[in-house]
Amino acid sequence: MINIILCVTLILGFAYAIYDQFLIDRLKGKTLLAVELKPQAKIDTLILAGLILLTTFQGIQTGISSFTLFLLVLCIALALYLGFFRSPYLRFKQHGFFFSQFYIPYQNIQQLNLAPQQKFVVDLSNGKRLVIPIKHEKDIAPVVDFFGGYKS
Numbered sequence: 815m816i817n818i819i820l821c822v823t824l825i826l827g828f829a830y831a832i833y834d835q836f837l838i839d840r841l842k843g844k845t846l847l848a849v850e851l852k853p854q855a856k857i858d859t860l861i862l863a864g865l866i867l868l869t870t871f872q873g874i875q876t877g878i879s880s881f882t883l884f885l886l887v888l889c890i891a892l893a894l895y896l897g898f899f900r901s902p903y904l905r906f907k908q909h910g911f912f913f914s915q916f917y918i919p920y921q922n923i924q925q926l927n928l929a930p931q932q933k934f935v936v937d938l939s940n941g942k943r944l945v946i947p948i949k950h951e952k953d954i955a956p957v958v959d960f961f962g963g964y965k966s
Contacts, residue, residue, distance in 0.1 A: 820885035827892045830915075831900065838905060838912055847906040847960050852932075852947040859897025863890050904934075904946055906960055913946060926961055928954065 839845050870878075870886045905912040910919040918938070925937040932951055936944040948954055 817879075817882055817885060820882065820889060824885065824888055824892060827889075827896065831892070831896060834900065834915060838915065841912075842907045842910065842917055845905050845907060847956060849904040849906075849953045849957055850949045851902040851904055852949045853897070853902060854947070856897055859893055862897075863893050866890050866893065901949075904948070904957075906957075913944060918944075928958070 839848075866886055866889050870883060870890075873882065873886070902914070903912075907917075910917050910922075912918075913936075918936075922939050923936055924939045927935040927937075929935050929945070932948045932954060934946040934948055934954070934957060936946065938944065948957065
């Protein structure tokens, strides 16, 4: 049973990685602008990898099967890839943008603001607020220009 759960988790994790890395650029038309964002959860990734590693060591002491051990090591590798090596992106399309793998049409935007520390704030018409942390300061100008420049 544990092998099935680990296999499903790995399949979903790899599917997410492939979707995020390769497929999202092809959805909803051509990507007009892609901006790298600050990664958010590095400490969470370390905690998750540490917990899986502890489970692996405990399993070795109790006689875990080699296939389960292999799946646990793959889970650690997937967690480290998603947490440290993959960079999140803000992808602007013709009629909307992708943020955190969700598509938001431009017509749902009520207000745009720049906050300190390279944060782009998007207020949506449903009352939600998206705080988008942009990684490089040089990427702020293309985002502002994409939306028509500064307005008073």
